[in-house]
């Protein structure tokens with residue numbers, strides 16, 4: 001079997017190469033260049049150290065290696081989606097889009113198509129049921145990354161391999177140390193894909209600029225301060241508001257009038273909701289429910305956290321509606337709600353959260 005291994009120079013994908021070699025495969029390693037530098041060289045994200053480590057891994061295991069660029073594709077797809085979402089007052093998820101459109105989209109069209117499988121260092125597994133492949137959660141529930149993968153389609157999932165999905169992060173680090181891999185002690189990357197390496201606010205400011213607006217207390221209508229533009233703020237956000245006497249949480253945004261509404265204190269009712277409406281639901285493998293009038297028991301996540309929340313899903317026309325068993329903080333339109341079976345084993349798909357006035 002011909003395998004393309006996507007290797008970033010981080011510990012997880014380095015161990016992917018080791019695991020594949022141990023299993024008797026001879027993967028071709030691909031490092032994808034998606035630095036954030038643009039034509040003016042404004043945002044610079046040097047990939048040289050990553051490429052050095054990836055080259056070392058390729059040599060150590062005697063694998064072919066290619067450094068490829070999906071720079072423009074990343075800008076055209078993920079960056080423009082992110083800016084557009086933020087401008088519309090939504091909370092984007094560039095990680096999910098990067099996986100769907102870049103790592104398993106453009107990469108597949110240009111290079112992956114020559115291979116039988118594409119392997120990555122995501123914490124996820126696949127499960128075969130009645131001859132069909134499903135995305136399923138990792139052994140390490142804390143590191144599970146299925147939520148970032150929940151926009152992929154059936155062709156994509158059936159081609160993917162996650163060689164470390166059945167290992168705990170601690171086991172991955174042990175292997176890397178025993179094998180003397182230079183990535184053994186590298187820090188984990190912190191979400192937001194390639195955008196994560198740059199200052200998010202600088203990036204947003206570059207594209208959307210600044211516009212002063214009011215911060216208003218939701219309950220009293222009192223003006224508490226100023227902000228530089230609603231696009232810097234997200235529903236549920238606590239830090240970076242510059243208000244005293246906190247904690248303050250962003251509850252609502254009026255994008256037409258550029259107003260941010262906040263509430264004070266932990267556990268304030270306005271921060272919570274139990275109903276989540278989803279638009280454009282993407283089933284990864286298939287719709288397991290078909291037409292149904294009642295509800296189905298599920299677990300779900302609305303952000304990248306280790307916990308799964310229990311709830312029930314029902315269909316309302318083209319929408320899906322989740323009623324959560326517990327109150328959830330910071331339900332942000334634009335984010336994806338990722339839906340799992342009730343055992344939190346199979347990841348069924350995801351839909352984009354829309355305002356609840358439906």
Ligand SMILES: Nc1ncnc2c1ncn2[C@@H]1O[C@H](COP(=O)(O)OP(=O)(O)OP(=O)(O)O)[C@@H](O)[C@H]1O
Nearest residue numbers: 006007008010011012013030031032120121122189
């Ligand atoms: N620049 C890149 N080139 C090739 N593959 C990449 C690149 N960045 C990420 N990947 C692939 O996507 C997977 C998940 O990426 P993520 O950014 O979440 O890194 P991670 O979980 O810290 O993993 P790692 O330790 O391998 O960097 C990686 O394990 C790797 O297989």
